[in-house]
Amino acid sequence: MPAPTAGAAGPGRPRDAEVDRKALRAAMEIYAELGWAKFTLDAVARRAGIGKAAIYRRWPTRERLVRDAIEYALVLPAISTDTGTLREDLRELARSMMDHYLGPHGLAGLRLHVEARAYPGLFSGLSATIRRSRVLEARAIIRRAIARGELGERASPTLILDTLMGGVLNHVLATPEELRAEMAARSPRYVDDLTAFVLTAATTIYPPD
């Protein structure tokens, strides 16, 4: 039996792709909010506003559905950003992480990380794939900056990216629920300031050769 994939629609079923997307989005929300312990096909069907039969037809088990949903929400969107300057690349990376954390499944990545320990067979592979794709994307930003002469040859991506990506994450984690809307409204300014802060350290510590 072929693995179900987002957007896979059989002949004569023209609306399948839309139903799939609804199911995957609902699945990701349920997983992000409640985690694997409370993840059921019933809950997903209710949240998606589609029939249980439609879910069961595509995903016979909750394991298949959660893995497809994580892939749909966390693996596929990770596309590389090449704006032509280090500042814009970093800003774009920070902005996309902020959007993700403030979005409907912002907790999903963190949850996946903590649950990979409890359910390694189900989640370790996906968790590693996401981690790898983020690290590779982020390293490419620094490599391009070195190639353009914006940073010295020995510039290490580690500190630049830990402070930028971790900065966004810590900012979201440190904000209490009741100040979340205010923080979201100010987030474009925060992303600018964070980018400038990290860039100052990077260009001072790793000046062009």
Place this chain on the structure above:
Amino acid sequence: MPAPTAGAAGPGRPRDAEVDRKALRAAMEIYAELGWAKFTLDAVARRAGIGKAAIYRRWPTRERLVRDAIEYALVLPAISTDTGTLREDLRELARSMMDHYLGPHGLAGLRLHVEARAYPGLFSGLSATIRRSRVLEARAIIRRAIARGELGERASPTLILDTLMGGVLNHVLATPEELRAEMAARSPRYVDDLTAFVLTAATTIYPPD
């Protein structure tokens, strides 16, 4: 009925404090690894190597035990660091966070954050307390640095602490399981480099007035 607390030993029960500590440590490990869904008094008793009766006598419900364990592991250790210089205060803060994340319940804080959404009645208050105590501790570091003339009056704690604390967190999250031991061995060097990186940006952007 008074709430059970770590170290509370009644008269004629001299070994209670040690049993309590074992139970609380085991509870925190189980919670960090498996989360609330798989958190049972039985599992804690097995992990702690003590009788189920001893656990039940002190904590009649798993809710009471998990809250005491989180308080024991995450709230109480948050003590303020005042070394006399900004560099040492920041290094100490980064080092203590790294030690926490690499320790036996390093995932507990993240798990608490994601589970506070699923079980708000149980976890929101504790999560907010921990968040508040960390933010206050961290802000005090910046306030002292301004008072000593190491940073300008308008230095904002937000960026300095997001990049430092988030940097450590991202470093741990970005490291695959199989490289964890190597990362732990290099962590003192990483903490020094991260501190220097953040300090460079902070003193450049917020120079003393």
